[in-house]
Amino acid sequence: MDIRQLQYFAEVAKQRSFTRAAEVLHVSQPSISKMIKSLETELGVILLDRSERKIELTDAGQLVFEHAQRVLQAMGDLTSSLEELRQVERGFVRLGLLPTVGAFLLPAAIASFKKHYPQIELEMREYSARPLEAQVERGHIDIGLTVLPVDEERFEAIALRAEDLVAIVYPEHWLYGRESINLQELSEESFVLFTEEYAMHDVVRQACLQAGFEPKVAYMSSLWDFVGEMVAAQIGISLVPRSVAQRLNKGRLHVVTLSWPPIDWTYALICRKDRYLSHAARAFIGFVREHVIG
Structure with missing residues (x-):
């Protein structure tokens, strides 16, 4: 059995036609028929049901097709890896990131990366936490910049930097x-939270539950600045990363450290565990680790 036999068979299986497969592979139809017949003889099974006008896979054919796809994918990954070894400074990286997290962590690292690897192109898109994980899972982006935790069975996570969450309150608030503050002391407070698609929503809710209460939600938003403005307008209080609190309107807000429970907010790069990661993407991860973690 050789790779061309599997390639020809897989294309016929996908196209359900010798003619269309021949067009895709740019070979003659008799060559494909001969190659597949040779494969059937070697395996001792019939792979294709040729009795109908449209070709169908037999049970054995379906099994071989599934394995052939994995073999061909592995061969494609090998070819890509070897090509990148020959052209180590070229490449394309699709990066997904949480908007505020990206603005906080990456601008300086990206600028430096572009100077070191001018021929590696970066495509950056913004997502909230759950859609970002879905995009990495589906292979639509190569690397995601998000916050922990993530599903460790699906993703490899490279922790970058951690910070704590703090409470922000308005000047007239009793906490000013x-x-x-102990989080339990906030059990009667109204909270301005982030919407459910953001990781911050779950982190804050779980922390409150750990402290023994369900947070009362006064308002939910998807924008950091708007959360700050809603707190300043006395709609409620909020819990945000310290770096975000420092950027909000300091004259109208006060930052209070949480003494218990301490809530870690850890930024991380994630990629799918079972997917080939290009040299360019690996170079980006290594570069960011060096410049962000230090």
């Missing part, structure tokens, strides 16, 4: 002037 306090340096720290």
Whole structure:
């Protein structure tokens, strides 16, 4: 059995036609027929039901087709890897990121990366946490910049930097002037939360549940700045990463450290575990780790 036999058979199986397969592969139809017949003889099974006008796979053919696809994918990955070894500075990386996280962590690292690898093209798109994971899972983006935790069975995660969550309150609030607070003390407060598709929503809710209460939701938003404005307008209080709190309107907001439970907010790059990762993507991950983690 050789790779061409599997290639020819897989294309016929996909096209359900010798004629269309021959057109795709740019070979003659008799050559394909001969190659598949040779494969059937070697395996001792019939792979294609040729009795009808449209070709169908036999049970054995379906099994061989599934395995052939994996073999051909592996061969394609090998070819790509070897090509990249010959052209190590070329490539294309599709990067997905959480909007505020990306603005906080990556601009300087990306600028430096482009200077070191001017021929590696970066395509960047913004997603909230759950859609970002779905895009990585489907292979639509190569690397995602998100926050932990993620499903470790599906994704490889490279932790970059952690920070704590803090409470933000308005000047007239009873917490104004306090340096720290136990989360249990906020059980009667109204919260301005992020919408459900954002990881922050689940992190804050789980922390409140751990502290013994379900947070009362006054308002939900998908925008950091709007959350800050809603707190300043006395709609409620909120929990946000410290780096975000420092960027909001300091004259109208006060930051209070959470003494218990400490809530970690860890930024990470993720990629799919079972998917080939290009040299360009690996170079980007290594570069960001060096420049962000230090």
